[in-house]
Amino acid sequence: MGNSDSKLNFRKAVIQLTTKTQPVEATDDAFWDQFWADTTTSVQDVFALVPAAEIRAVREESPSNLATLCYKAVEKLVQATESGCPSQKEKQIVLNCTRLLTRILPYIFEDADWRGFFWSTVPGAGRAGADEGDDDCGRPLAESLLLAIADLLFCPEFTVQSHKKGSLDTAEDIHSIDSCEYIWEAGVGFAHSPPLNYIHDLNRTELLKLLLTCFSEAMYLAPSSESNVLNPWVQFFCSTDNRHALPLFTSLLNVVCAYDPVGYGIPYNHLLFSDYREQLVEHAGQVLIVMLEHEGSTAAGSPTLDGTTTNTAMDDQDPVGPDNLFVNYLSRIHREEDFQFILKGVARLLTNPLVQTYLPNSTKKIQFHQELLVLFWKLCDFNKKFLFFVLKSSDVLDILVPILFYLNDARADQSRVGLMHIGVFILLLLSGERNFGVRLNKPYSVRVPMDVPVFTGTHADLLIVIFHKIITSGHQRLQPLFDCLLTIVVNVSPYLKSLSMVAANKLLHLLEAFSTSWFLFSASQNHHLVFFLLEVFNNVIQYQFDGNSNLVYAIIRKRSVFHQLANLPTDPSSIQKALQRKKKSPEPISRTNSQEGVSMEGSRPAAPAEPGTLKISLIATPGIDKLTEKSQVSEDGTMISVQPTDSNQSPSDSSGAAGASDTESNAGAVDDEVFYVKPERRRLSSTSSVSQWTPTSDWVLSWKCKLPLQTIMRLLQVLVPQVEKICIDKGLTDESEILKFLQHGTLVGLLPVPHPILIRKYQANSGTAMWFRTYMWGVIYLRNVDPPIWYDTDVKLFEIQRV
Numbered sequence: 055m056g057n058s059d060s061k062l063n064f065r066k067a068v069i070q071l072t073t074k075t076q077p078v079e080a081t082d083d084a085f086w087d088q089f090w091a092d093t094t095t096s097v098q099d100v101f102a103l104v105p106a107a108e109i110r111a112v113r114e115e116s117p118s119n120l121a122t123l124c125y126k127a128v129e130k131l132v133q134a135t136e137s138g139c140p141s142q143k144e145k146q147i148v149l150n151c152t153r154l155l156t157r158i159l160p161y162i163f164e165d166a167d168w169r170g171f172f173w174s175t176v177p178g179a180g181r182a183g184a185d186e187g188d189d190d191c192g193r194p195l196a197e198s199l200l201l202a203i204a205d206l207l208f209c210p211e212f213t214v215q216s217h218k219k220g221s222l223d224t225a226e227d228i229h230s231i232d233s234c235e236y237i238w239e240a241g242v243g244f245a246h247s248p249p250l251n252y253i254h255d256l257n258r259t260e261l262l263k264l265l266l267t268c269f270s271e272a273m274y275l276a277p278s279s280e281s282n283v284l285n286p287w288v289q290f291f292c293s294t295d296n297r298h299a300l301p302l303f304t305s306l307l308n309v310v311c312a313y314d315p316v317g318y319g320i321p322y323n324h325l326l327f328s329d330y331r332e333q334l335v336e337h338a339g340q341v342l343i344v345m346l347e348h349e350g351s352t353a354a355g356s357p358t359l360d361g362t363t364t365n366t367a368m369d370d371q372d373p374v375g376p377d378n379l380f381v382n383y384l385s386r387i388h389r390e391e392d393f394q395f396i397l398k399g400v401a402r403l404l405t406n407p408l409v410q411t412y413l414p415n416s417t418k419k420i421q422f423h424q425e426l427l428v429l430f431w432k433l434c435d436f437n438k439k440f441l442f443f444v445l446k447s448s449d450v451l452d453i454l455v456p457i458l459f460y461l462n463d464a465r466a467d468q469s470r471v472g473l474m475h476i477g478v479f480i481l482l483l484l485s486g487e488r489n490f491g492v493r494l495n496k497p498y499s500v501r502v503p504m505d506v507p508v509f510t511g512t513h514a515d516l517l518i519v520i521f522h523k524i525i526t527s528g529h530q531r532l533q534p535l536f537d538c539l540l541t542i543v544v545n546v547s548p549y550l551k552s553l554s555m556v557a558a559n560k561l562l563h564l565l566e567a568f569s570t571s572w573f574l575f576s577a578s579q580n581h582h583l584v585f586f587l588l589e590v591f592n593n594v595i596q597y598q599f600d601g602n603s604n605l606v607y608a609i610i611r612k613r614s615v616f617h618q619l620a621n622l623p624t625d626p627s628s629i630q631k632a633l634q635r636k637k638k639s640p641e642p643i644s645r646t647n648s649q650e651g652v653s654m655e656g657s658r659p660a661a662p663a664e665p666g667t668l669k670i671s672l673i674a675t676p677g678i679d680k681l682t683e684k685s686q687v688s689e690d691g692t693m694i695s696v697q698p699t700d701s702n703q704s705p706s707d708s709s710g711a712a713g714a715s716d717t718e719s720n721a722g723a724v725d726d727e728v729f730y731v732k733p734e735r736r737r738l739s740s741t742s743s744v745s746q747w748t749p750t751s752d753w754v755l756s757w758k759c760k761l762p763l764q765t766i767m768r769l770l771q772v773l774v775p776q777v778e779k780i781c782i783d784k785g786l787t788d789e790s791e792i793l794k795f796l797q798h799g800t801l802v803g804l805l806p807v808p809h810p811i812l813i814r815k816y817q818a819n820s821g822t823a824m825w826f827r828t829y830m831w832g833v834i835y836l837r838n839v840d841p842p843i844w845y846d847t848d849v850k851l852f853e854i855q856r857v
Contacts, residue, residue: 060093065103072108077118086126090150091143097260100153101841109161113168121171124158127151128199135205135228139212148206149257152264155199156843159267163274164848172196173286196268200291203265204298207305208233213258215248233301241308241399242392243367252330259330262337263843265291266834269344273831273849277673277824288347292378299379304367306338307384310429311399315406315418329418339425340834345380346432348823367392385436393443400430401452408459408502423460424833427476428826434483435818445489448496451513455500457481462504462520465528466660469669469857472829474524478538479816481517482681485542486815488691491549503657511554518543518553522560526567529662537579537678540564540586541814547593548687548811552601558608561590566612569619572636575629575749581757582678584619589812592765595801596808603796606769607789610777613770620763624754633749663857670832671853676821682814693813764806772804828852 067088071078078085095103112120130151139145162168173194193201210216210226214236218226238258240247268287275283292299313335367389376382387393403426407419430453434441444450457477464470484490494514506519521539524532543561553561567573568583591609594602609616623629653659663669675681685693776799777792784791832852835844 057094061095061099061103063088064093064095064099068104068108071116071119071123072111074119075116077116078122080122080126086123089123089154090127090130090147093150094146095150095153097153097156097263097841100150100157104154104157106161106846109158113161113165120158120162124155124162124171125195127155128195128202131202131206132198135202135209138226138228139206139209145212145257148212149260152260156260156264156267156841159264160270160274160844160847163271169271169274172199196287197290197295200265200268200287201296203261203268204291204296204302205229207258207261207302208236208298210236213254213261214238215251215254233298237301237308238305239308239312241304241312241395242387243304244308247312250331255330255334259334259337262334262341263838266337266341266344266838267843269341270831270834270844272344272827273835273844273851274847276850277828277852285347288345289378292345292347292380294379296379300383303342303380303383306342307396309338310335310342310403310426311396313399314402315420316409332418332420336422336425336837339422339429340837342380343425343428343432343830344834345378346384346429346436347378347381347827348818381436384433387437388439390443393440396433396440397444397449397453400426400433401449401456404430404453404456408456422837423456424473424476425830425837427457427460427473427480428830428833431476431480431483431826434480441483441487442489445484445487445493448493450484450490450493451496454481454484454494454513454517455502458516458520459502459504462506462523463660465524465532467663468529468531469663469667471531472670472672472832474528474532474535475672475675475825476829478535478542479822481542482538482545483816485545486682486685486813488549488687488813491546494546495549495551501654503654505653505657505659507556508654509554509556511557512550512552514546514550515554515557517546518557518560522564525564527660534675536583537586538681540583540590541678541682544586544589544593545813547590548597550594550602551598553594553605555604555608558602558605561587561605562608562612562615566615569615571622571628571632574622575632575754576636578747578749578753585757585761588762588766592762592809593811595765595769596805597811599801603793603799606773606796607793609766610770610774613774616763616766616770619761620767622754622758624751624758626751629749629751629754665857667857668836669855669857670828670836671855672832673825673828673852674821675825676819678814680819680821681816683817685813685815687811687813693815696812762809768805769801772801773799 067085070085070088080086109120112123128151130147134144134148137144139148162171173196175192175194205228207213208231209228210218210231216226217235234244237244237246238248269285269291271287272285290296296302309331313331315329315332367387376385387396403420404423406417407423409417434444444453457480460473461477464473491514494517495512498511498513498516504520506516506523509515509519521543524539525536565584565587568580568587574581574584591605594605599606623632684696686696688694773796777795780792780795828851835849835852835854838844
């Protein structure tokens, strides 16, 4: 039968279904088989031939027919696992049912009355061919469907290579094979790399699409702060009921981490043939991050493991741990070579979009970096051994540089606010460990073209230069991230051996911007930014004075800023005057003050989103005081948790609203020439009334007296007269001589006693768990456009907006 005939027959069946007002019996095989038996329709055909309006019409007008269609399609998949799909016709039936269910499920989920349907037991709908006394008879439809998908993902000659020698007339029994011998790719826990088979890759991809669709019920529930709301589909699939959990976990992880988009390095290779592996890798990554779901009880990850190794890839020291087997397996990976394989793979893929070649479009650029960032986050969060492995060598920089590239590239694009957040969250998590700060001292020589000034220095300089760029020229919705960005700089500052002049000037430019009186008085939280920057300067002066003559010189040059802060007016009339001045002209800080240099060769400026780009509204992230907890670094380098007190020196203890959500414009408007920050507006009620926050003298005094200026003032008191004397004596205007003097200077015994180093470590909380869920599903929604699985269905987890 020709393809057009089969499409026609399929379309006829759909029309019959929508026009039949009477229920069609489940036993009427002649009718139901039209949907899958004699057709070869691609997934795109199925989406075109089964319009949304018709699915909804059947749902409303003949619900029993929709129920029977779902039940019959699942039954076909279950039968295929019994037979092992030996014939081409049976394989086609599996694909047709898979595509049909992928099309229909979102419309089941969008209707609250239907959501329970798959979890009810259908009378007489046990496993096809099961004995009467079989306990499978009472299985809910959802469980039968999920178990069938799991079986089919390891079906010889359909999704994996057969190990059988000789005649292929009889299929291997799916229920008796050991699927651990059929893992899809070498890597963690599996040494054998099966030959590539694009048909198997395509079939796996279709089944994973359906699996992802099953899990997507989460998109149809409004965001809730209850961290213990588990997705029943994920919960069942990741439980011991799924006998393929381990081989599927390793297959998905290995397929992602082993993928090399550039292949054999032949230019334009990717234009000559379609890369079926890439589609599989994308879906494998998406399914993996969805299944690695936080459970309320085990929010912070992995069982504690000692350093012993076993022969298996999974550590058996602590068999307990999360009920979710995928989280459990992830948390128990422990072999160095497995960590190396994962880290190298993730770094290779994250770096791929940055690789520049002399031939335009000659290498393939992957698009799934956001899913990779979520995967990397979950790896670090659930497996602390992996986190320590990442920080053990300078390999962490292979993750850092692409993240900084994405942050810099996305800073002007409102549709990529989520990408900005996850990049910053990962850096916040890493910055809580001393080793990260130490690694940043490695010289930066990789010349990835980025739209930042050319500088000679370390990875720390690169990080500071890019953070400065985000703050001064990102779009306004990024202001809730400023606290996070500066917290990262504070966390690494005690370990930075030698900042470049470019980076030192950037830090002082930020202080200058944030310490103007109108900025400090225009929002209740703005002074925190000044506290963070002063903490950075104090850490460097107290712990790394010797190599940091550039920063010391920059502080001396900009000493007036510190004197202004110390003498900040607190009387009501000065406060009013500062705010009035702002209303007249927002007192821009010209970009030229920050001495922008020439950008790197080959870089493109960060571009805003194309008009009409779809974006997802994300929920607000918690404030920095909720995101982190303080730890004090003791003499021997160990960390001790610090209990928050009301009058600690740190700004982040004073109460403050959480960051505004992405759908509000609450922050620094920036145009190309100037940088100024508008007063914040917070939405307090659904009527969107803007609260007028007014600064008072008492409020300014309450934090002004805590500004940690002692160390810097002492430094200025000692060094400024000496520098001035040199200039007068030698008639110097040349900064290199002054720098030489500062390099050999010392403040030993002259500074106040060094303060203890305070690190603000990321801590898991229900707010960020919910943010991650929203962001992850938002990415998956927007990335699945061919076919558009969830498009135009009534999702509740987020809003879809056009830029």
